Structures are given as structure tokens and as C-alpha cells.
Amino acid sequence: MIQFLHVTKTYEDNWKALCDVTLRINQGEFVFLTGHSGAGKSTLLKLIYMDERPDEFHGGEVMVQFNKDLVFDTKTATEKQVQELRRHMGIVFQDFKLLPDRNVFENVALALRITGTPEKQLNSRVFDALALVGISQKRLAMPYTLSGGEQQRVAIARAMVHNPYLILADEPTGNLDPENANEVFRIFKEINARGTTVLMATHNPDFYMNSPFRRLTLSHGVLQNRDIL
Numbered sequence: 001m002i003q004f005l006h007v008t009k010t011y012e013d014n015w016k017a018l019c020d021v022t023l024r025i026n027q028g029e030f031v032f033l034t035g036h037s038g039a040g041k042s043t044l045l046k047l048i049y050m051d052e053r054p055d056e057f058h059g060g061e062v063m064v065q066f067n068k069d070l071v072f073d074t075k076t077a078t079e080k081q082v083q084e085l086r087r088h089m090g091i092v093f094q095d096f097k098l099l100p101d102r103n104v105f106e107n108v109a110l111a112l113r114i115t116g117t118p119e120k121q122l123n124s125r126v127f128d129a130l131a132l133v134g135i136s137q138k139r140l141a142m143p144y145t146l147s148g149g150e151q152q153r154v155a156i157a158r159a160m161v162h163n164p165y166l167i168l169a170d171e172p173t174g175n176l177d178p179e180n181a182n183e184v185f186r187i188f189k190e191i192n193a194r195g196t197t198v199l200m201a202t203h204n205p206d207f208y209m210n211s212p213f214r215r216l217t218l219s220h221g222v223l224q225n226r227d228i229l
């Protein structure tokens with residue numbers, strides 16, 4: 001569960017990116033995040049993975065709770081807890097952010113290597129994640145040899161490899177043609193159907209129009225949905 005309570009975020013130059021945002025996303029939901037360029041979508045996501053914190057004075061708080069033992073709060077979270085939080089979520093960006101000097105398998109395996117996962121378990125998890133996004137046959141390829149759609153599927157596999165409770169996706173189809181964008185959206189829906197919460201920022205109305213999923217809309221840092229809590 002993700003909860004924002006009266007969250008305001010002002011950047012150093014006094015720019016108010018988010019203003020009094022209150023919302024709740026339940027475990028297992030698929031939620032779209034929409035709004036014009038500069039509306040505050042990336043800022044909202046950054047507050048969830050605690051790359052940014054709300055204003056110190058009257059900035060409210062963000063709470064992320066995966067179960068009774070995994071509760072994180074922007075008011076109290078230490079750097080160590082932020083790292084722990086991120087081990088239970090996956091983040092997918094518009095520009096993929098793959099390591100150019102490692103092949104597909106190693107890009108996906110990296111997070112597991114850092115946490116010292118035994119080799120046998122690592123192999124099986126990486127193979128499962130690559131199969132989920134349908135890219136197992138390219139496991140030895142270098143990122144620069146892949147199409148944009150393939151690179152994004154590798155990035156999704158990397159985000160899923162540690163079985164996260166939550167996936168945050170920041171305009172994940174922004175660099176893709178319609179066919180690849182639809183495939184990436186289909187993969188996120190499948191991930192959600194398996195029980196992972198998905199919060200996806202997007203400009204693409206083809207996804208959220210006629211969709212059963214909830215949509216949160218920001219306009220100039222203000223949440224337009226008032227009936228959330």
C-alpha cells in the first residue's frame with residue numbers, strides 16, 4: 001500500500017512540483033499516472049522510491065507498506081531503509097538505463113549478484129524474468145544490438161528479477177513505436193495479474209481510455225482526483 005498524506009514538494013529554486021497531494025494505492029492495483037509535461041509525475045514516483053522527500057515543514061509524508069514488517073515512511077526512513085525499500089520494488093524508466101558493457105543476462109542478474117544470491121537461484125530467477133518478457137533467446141546479446149522494444153523488455157526483466165511487490169514505470173513506452181508500446185503494456189498487465197502492484201506514468205491515452213484501471217491525474221502539481229481516501 002502506498003499512501004500520500006498532504007504531500008508538498010518544493011525544489012530548491014522554490015518551484016512547487018507537488019502541492020498537497022493525498023492519495024492511496026492498494027496492494028495489487030494497476031494505476032495510471034497522467035498529466036501534462038511538468039505536472040509532477042516523475043516527482044511523485046521519486047517520492048515513492050524516496051529519491052526525493054516531501055518538504056521538511058508542512059510537506060506531509062509518504063508511506064509505503066508491503067506487509068506488517070516492511071513499512072517505510074519518508075519522515076523516518078534512513079538511507080539503509082531506503083535501500084531495503086528499493087529491494088522490494090522495481091523501477092522502469094523511459095530511457096531503459098541498461099549497462100552498455102554487460103550482456104542481457106548480466107544486466108538482469110546484477111541486482112541479485114549485489115545481494116549475494118547463490119548461483120543456482122540466480123540463474124533460475126534470471127531465466128524466469130527473461131521468459132516473462134519473452135527475450136530468453138537474446139540473453140547473450142549486448143544492449144546496443146537490441147531494438148528499443150527489446151531493451152525495454154530487458155529493463156522490465158531486471159525490475160522483476162527479485163519478485164518485487166511494486167513496479168514503478170515512468171513513461172516506459174515513451175521511446176517506443178506503437179507495436180512495441182502495446183507489447184510493453186501487455187507485459188505490465190501480466191505482471192499485475194500475477195499480483196504485483198503497478199503504477200505507470202504515461203501520456204498514451206490508448207492505454208488508459210477504456211481501461212478498467214484507475215487513473216490519477218496531476219495538473220501543475222495538484223492531484224485532480226479528490227475521492228481517493
Ligand SMILES: Nc1ncnc2c1ncn2[C@@H]1O[C@H](COP(=O)(O)OP(=O)(O)OP(=O)(O)O)[C@@H](O)[C@H]1O
Pocket residue numbers: 011012013015016017035036037038039040041042043044
Ligand atoms: N531537481 C529539480 N530541480 C528543480 N526543479 C525540478 C527538479 N525536478 C523537477 N523539477 C520541476 O518540477 C516540475 C515537475 O517535474 P516532473 O519531472 O515531476 O514532471 P513530469 O510530470 O514527470 O514531466 P514529464 O512528463 O515532462 O516527464 C517541473 O516543472 C520540473 O521542471
